[in-house]
Amino acid sequence: MIDVIMPQMGESIAEGTVTKWHKKVGDRVERDEPLFEISTDKVDTEIPSPASGILSEIRVGEGQTVPINTVVAVIGEKVAEARTEAPRQAPPSRPPAPPPPPPPPAATSERGPRSSPLVRKMAREHEIDLLRVSGSGQGGRVTKQDVVKHLESRRAPASAPAAQMPRAAAAAAPAAPAVAATLPGRVEIAPMSAMRKSIAEHMILSRRTSAHVTTVFEADVSRIVQARESLKRTFEKEEGVKLTYTPFFIRAVTSALKSFPALNASIEGDKILYRKDYNIGVAVALEGGLIVPVVHHADEKSFLGLARAVSDLGERARGKKLKPEEVQGGTFTLTNPGPYGSLFGTPIINQPQVAILGVGGIHKRPVVVNDAIAVRSMVYLALSFDHRLVDGALADQFMADVKRRLEGWDEKIL
Amino acid sequence: MTEVTYLEAIRQAMWEEMERDPRVILLGEDVGLYGGAFKVTAGFLEKFGKDRVIDTPISEEGYTGVAIGAAFNGLRPIVEFQFIDFIANAFNMITNFAAKSRYRWGAGVPIVMRGPSGGGVRAGPFHSQNPEMHFVHTPGIKVVAPATVADARGLLKAAIRDEDPVLYLEHKKLYRHVKASSAELESREEIVPIGKAIVRRRGENIVVVTYSAMLYVALEAAEILAKEGIELEVIDLRSLVPLDKECILESVRRVNKVMILHEDTRTGGMAGEIAAIVADEAFDDLDGPIVRVTAPDTPVPYAAALEDAFIPRAEDVVRAARRLAAY
Numbered sequence: 001m002i003d004v005i006m007p008q009m010g011e012s013i014a015e016g017t018v019t020k021w022h023k024k025v026g027d028r029v030e031r032d033e034p035l036f037e038i039s040t041d042k043v044d045t046e047i048p049s050p051a052s053g054i055l056s057e058i059r060v061g062e063g064q065t066v067p068i069n070t071v072v073a074v075i076g077e078k079v080a081e082a083r084t085e086a087p088r089q090a091p092p093s094r095p096p097a098p099p100p101p102p103p104p105p106a107a108t109s110e111r112g113p114r115s116s117p118l119v120r121k122m123a124r125e126h127e128i129d130l131l132r133v134s135g136s137g138q139g140g141r142v143t144k145q146d147v148v149k150h151l152e153s154r155r156a157p158a159s160a161p162a163a164q165m166p167r168a169a170a171a172a173a174p175a176a177p178a179v180a181a182t183l184p185g186r187v188e189i190a191p192m193s194a195m196r197k198s199i200a201e202h203m204i205l206s207r208r209t210s211a212h213v214t215t216v217f218e219a220d221v222s223r224i225v226q227a228r229e230s231l232k233r234t235f236e237k238e239e240g241v242k243l244t245y246t247p248f249f250i251r252a253v254t255s256a257l258k259s260f261p262a263l264n265a266s267i268e269g270d271k272i273l274y275r276k277d278y279n280i281g282v283a284v285a286l287e288g289g290l291i292v293p294v295v296h297h298a299d300e301k302s303f304l305g306l307a308r309a310v311s312d313l314g315e316r317a318r319g320k321k322l323k324p325e326e327v328q329g330g331t332f333t334l335t336n337p338g339p340y341g342s343l344f345g346t347p348i349i350n351q352p353q354v355a356i357l358g359v360g361g362i363h364k365r366p367v368v369v370n371d372a373i374a375v376r377s378m379v380y381l382a383l384s385f386d387h388r389l390v391d392g393a394l395a396d397q398f399m400a401d402v403k404r405r406l407e408g409w410d411e412k413i414l
Numbered sequence: 415m416t417e418v419t420y421l422e423a424i425r426q427a428m429w430e431e432m433e434r435d436p437r438v439i440l441l442g443e444d445v446g447l448y449g450g451a452f453k454v455t456a457g458f459l460e461k462f463g464k465d466r467v468i469d470t471p472i473s474e475e476g477y478t479g480v481a482i483g484a485a486f487n488g489l490r491p492i493v494e495f496q497f498i499d500f501i502a503n504a505f506n507m508i509t510n511f512a513a514k515s516r517y518r519w520g521a522g523v524p525i526v527m528r529g530p531s532g533g534g535v536r537a538g539p540f541h542s543q544n545p546e547m548h549f550v551h552t553p554g555i556k557v558v559a560p561a562t563v564a565d566a567r568g569l570l571k572a573a574i575r576d577e578d579p580v581l582y583l584e585h586k587k588l589y590r591h592v593k594a595s596s597a598e599l600e601s602r603e604e605i606v607p608i609g610k611a612i613v614r615r616r617g618e619n620i621v622v623v624t625y626s627a628m629l630y631v632a633l634e635a636a637e638i639l640a641k642e643g644i645e646l647e648v649i650d651l652r653s654l655v656p657l658d659k660e661c662i663l664e665s666v667r668r669v670n671k672v673m674i675l676h677e678d679t680r681t682g683g684m685a686g687e688i689a690a691i692v693a694d695e696a697f698d699d700l701d702g703p704i705v706r707v708t709a710p711d712t713p714v715p716y717a718a719a720l721e722d723a724f725i726p727r728a729e730d731v732v733r734a735a736r737r738l739a740a741y
Contacts, residue, residue, distance in 0.1 A: 067740070118670050118701040138741050144670050144701040 281330035442494030495529030513554030530586035568606025611658035617645030635731035
């Protein structure tokens, strides 16, 4: 028997929703044949079968959201005889095919969220609207702990002793969310999306993990601007690729990383892992969040290949069509705080990497060249690095190398 | 300080009860001259004589009938089945005579039927079974299944002193594996009342209701799960009939999730009965499905790998508990 699990769809993704099963219980499935489709806030994708056999059990029905690594199905020799748990289907009013976009919220139906007899009893006793309680159980189920926490947050302002559930109350006491519901004044309470939650967790994790230092350089990118201006039409016409500045920066950074391996590394316990792949993440803003698709083996790509990869990943990121491996395995990240006029930001490192480069907006500025004032296309480059591994001098040498490569750009791009 | 095994506790209980009460007699195959297949009754023949320690032919129905008749005539027989699997041969005597006697005539049948049950010792399909449910299902018989040394002694003494038929299931895997110091044993009550379960471990996430050798599987799983923050409460039933419903329901009402674990096969097992009681009487206190971890519905396999897969292991409990905890 092979367990089929909800895969991890990105380094900080905690859960996924099954949107469609391609097979029914009892169907034969071949290894690598599409078995089901899932959706996370970052990626929608088909998941291939991990093995050949008979789909003997489906444990997570369409529309259900479960944590990663949850067993969603079992592939075996035959149909499971004693199924301990019937697969739960999405509400029958929705046709199973074609896949309903977006998937119905798993936790709620017309009758309220999934819960349990105990939770419904507690809700009656304490006059709780279960729709206002966020569920942490399987498929968003509201559990006893969720109700206990909810009661705690309700009681907190009156500082009444939680007489009814002393033990659970003690456990829930330090939880931060209790504060939100008690802010004075008019407040609208909205649940965090899965993407928002994972970004929040990842950012705090990174702040806690790395000793962040940011260094800012200024680079003259007039040659790059010129190269792009003169070729972007041809590029689009002949190759069908929209040429942005990103591949130029990836190229310069990748070359510089080869000279400074400590910037393309990770820390694991007391070991330094020098990454021998150059997988450059590129932050893409989405509505309500962001995602970092990864250009794998950026050092092995031609300039055209880089440009194509960047444009393709960006497009599919916005369409939520990335595959899981396309948001994993990054060794260094580029982010672009420029578009709305910011000069530079101080980015937070994308764990477990040790550095991230923020590229500000490219603007024409008067600068001194050979004792004369000239108009050049300038950019601020802000590198946040992990001072546990990278010292200031090394970071600045790396940045000087990046700057030199950008300013002296001479690669033929077409 | 000497150590007392589960087996020795059974021997001591019978010895002391036979010393205390001359009406207590012992019957079974090889219990006398040979001292019992597991040496539980070694020395009994010499001590108590052949009128009270009786070697019988291989005829379970015959000697069980003899014991019932002796009980009608004022004795308190202990019947030993060499392996409890062969109690099937005495099914008619037990279910139609011993079990119904008090109901029909007001005449109690104070016999104890005891024998080695359970698997895990590579003994194959005829010497590893757990036949409790045939008798749990028959009104009129008490059924006990001790897991510890103190309970092995205390429940056997209670069974011998009981006025009605008691099926006493001793798990052969525990015979020499479970030990207690004699000092610890002396500190315990001599009699363990039939019909009282006991909470062996307190926990707030999932109640595991179990009995006999599976107690140790539950406790092992509880140690593993505690490291993950899942705290099991473990109930050792000790008696299957009468069942200590209140103990189970009290824990379920506090902990709200329940798993039943037994070595017996699944369909018609104790777990189904307990699940039904919980659903009937504590539905509003459930925060998740009632989960069963049991052997599958097959004979007990002889092949080592198959027997290992057949008998529930700590990892089976851990897996089921993780799912139930996350529910």
